[in-house]
Amino acid sequence: MLDTPTTAPGPPGAGTDDDSAPFWAALREERVELQRCTDCARLRFPPMGRCPWCASAGQVREDVDARGSVYSWIVVHRAFRPEFAADVPYVVATVDLDAGPRVAVRLDRPDGVDFGARVAPVFHDHGAWTELRMVLGA
Amino acid sequence: MREAAVAGVGYTGFSRASGRPVLDLAAEAAIAACEDAGLPVREVDGIASHMVGSDSENAQALATALALPGLRVVLDLNQAGHAPCNLLAHAAAAVSAGLAEHIVIFRALNGRSGPKVGSARFPGRGGQFRYPIGYDAYPMYIAMWARRHLHETGQDVRDLAAVAVAHRAYAVRNERAVRRTPLDLDGYFASPLVADPFRVADCTPEVDGACALLVTGLDRARDLRRPPARIAAAAYRAGPRPGLDIGDHVLTDDYTRNFTDLLRDELFGRAGVTPADVDVACLYDCFTSAVLMSLEGLGLCERGAAGDLVRSGRLPVNPHGGLLGEGYLHGMNTLAEAVLQVQGRSGDRQAARHDVAVVTSGALMDGSAAVLTTDR
Numbered sequence: 187m188l189d190t191p192t193t194a195p196g197p198p199g200a201g202t203d204d205d206s207a208p209f210w211a212a213l214r215e216e217r218v219e220l221q222r223c224t225d226c227a228r229l230r231f232p233p234m235g236r237c238p239w240c241a242s243a244g245q246v247r248e249d250v251d252a253r254g255s256v257y258s259w260i261v262v263h264r265a266f267r268p269e270f271a272a273d274v275p276y277v278v279a280t281v282d283l284d285a286g287p288r289v290a291v292r293l294d295r296p297d298g299v300d301f302g303a304r305v306a307p308v309f310h311d312h313g314a315w316t317e318l319r320m321v322l323g324a
Numbered sequence: 325m326r327e328a329a330v331a332g333v334g335y336t337g338f339s340r341a342s343g344r345p346v347l348d349l350a351a352e353a354a355i356a357a358c359e360d361a362g363l364p365v366r367e368v369d370g371i372a373s374h375m376v377g378s379d380s381e382n383a384q385a386l387a388t389a390l391a392l393p394g395l396r397v398v399l400d401l402n403q404a405g406h407a408p409c410n411l412l413a414h415a416a417a418a419v420s421a422g423l424a425e426h427i428v429i430f431r432a433l434n435g436r437s438g439p440k441v442g443s444a445r446f447p448g449r450g451g452q453f454r455y456p457i458g459y460d461a462y463p464m465y466i467a468m469w470a471r472r473h474l475h476e477t478g479q480d481v482r483d484l485a486a487v488a489v490a491h492r493a494y495a496v497r498n499e500r501a502v503r504r505t506p507l508d509l510d511g512y513f514a515s516p517l518v519a520d521p522f523r524v525a526d527c528t529p530e531v532d533g534a535c536a537l538l539v540t541g542l543d544r545a546r547d548l549r550r551p552p553a554r555i556a557a558a559a560y561r562a563g564p565r566p567g568l569d570i571g572d573h574v575l576t577d578d579y580t581r582n583f584t585d586l587l588r589d590e591l592f593g594r595a596g597v598t599p600a601d602v603d604v605a606c607l608y609d610c611f612t613s614a615v616l617m618s619l620e621g622l623g624l625c626e627r628g629a630a631g632d633l634v635r636s637g638r639l640p641v642n643p644h645g646g647l648l649g650e651g652y653l654h655g656m657n658t659l660a661e662a663v664l665q666v667q668g669r670s671g672d673r674q675a676a677r678h679d680v681a682v683v684t685s686g687a688l689m690d691g692s693a694a695v696l697t698t699d700r
């Protein structure tokens with residue numbers, strides 16, 4: 187009852203939208219493409235039609251270097267959906283990209299994760315979609 | 325301007341499986357709130373509620389189930405646990421402005437046997453980035469904040485444990501609580517990890533049930549059965565970039581301060597009290613960390629000293645055992661406990677001094693809060 191409809195193409199069970207479609211398409215090519223505001227020059231994530239700092243609709247899309255630092259993380263011990271049952275325990279981190287925005291991503295090989303730990307992107311091909319993950323050491 | 329007060333509260337029992345439609349639960353709690361206040365149900369002319377997705381019934385349906393002759397105010401929020409004090413603020417404003425005389429605010433859900441909010445997929449555009457990667461449940465988001473908050477404030481998981489242990493000790497004395505088995509530190513650390521740093525003991529148990537409050541004019545409340553709980557102030561606050569849905573927090577910079585930091589000065593200022601005047605705190609505790617962050621945000625202790633305050637027992641915090649003990653009515657029961665405390669009706673868990681109670685609704689970037697006082 188709380189679920190929203192699945193919309194293809196994109197990640198399983200997720201509704202992508204006009205703003206996010208280029209982001210997902212870029213991940214298929216192992217690129218991280220974000221929007222940059224043409225008024226205040228900030229990069230933003232998640233993708234959306236207006237800049238959440240200045241409300242400008244002016245934007246360009248650009249590839250960013252998705253290295254960054256760990257701001258916080260959790261270790262998931264209980265899967266809340268069956269598709270993740272085989273993955274536990276797994277780490278999800280909030281990562282501050284050097285380019286500016288914060289993203290929440292899975293960490294591969296997370297041993298030694300700490301505040302400020304350097305991470306670099308890795309791309310997981312799920313067949314129908316590509317997931318942005320991070321790996322320690324960048 | 326006419327002042328507003330809470331005149332009565334009503335509950336159903338809280339259970340794992342009510343076996344009843346949500347509308348029945350809502351009606352039972354609403355009728356109980358009116359009976360508690362000694363007000364005929366037909367005099368209610370306003371209803372306000374909240375839900376997540378479509379896990380409850382709207383105000384219109386409750387008006388029908390209560391056979392009300394008419395409605396002058398309705399409000400249906402699609403908000404999670406940040407709603408109850410926000411509803412109180414709007415109900416109080418509506419009464420003050422003369423839009424309605426008697427407003428029932430309620431939360432009703434089959435939160436255990438029906439859709440579970442903790443692991444539900446929320447509507448909104450942020451979900452496409454969280455759910456597919458397994459960042460897909462509310463305890464995870466709050467745990468993400470909790471780890472950073474503990475780190476920056478020099479606290480650790482023993483401070484989370486202190487909240488869980490203190491709340492359980494209260495819950496043991498509350499017949500309405502669903503978790504009443506005593507819990508000590510060893511028991512806490514034996515509790516299974518869910519989303520590290522959170523264990524099962526850090527998380528509120530989802531339940532079926534309903535809770536309702538009757539809001540009316542302070543002058544009218546003085547003529548009713550119970551001593552009025554005066555609504556001294558209530559406020560909602562979100563800072564910049566509160567996100568695209570209720571689980572989206574990547575646009576928030578600081579995971580160590582929640583909305584209480586933003587509304588503290590206005591809330592206490594409008595209420596005409598200071599944090600030092602607070603006798604009882606009823607703080608939204610979907611997860612233990614929310615209590616620590618809100619104690620600090622409200623200025624009830626120094627930043628980083630929340631765990632110590634809880635351990636000291638100096639301030640009664642969630643004398644009903646919180647959502648952690650009583651069950652997850654999304655904070656409407658937290659607000660109801662503050663009313664009972666101010667009214668001096670909380671039995672053997674009653675705070676000795678109870679002239680000023682502060683209540684919060686919400687844990688992260690946005691939420692609401694209220695100050696209730698005795699009719700001084």
Ligand SMILES: [Zn+2]
Pocket residue numbers: 223224225226227228237238239240241242
């Ligand atoms: Zn801008």
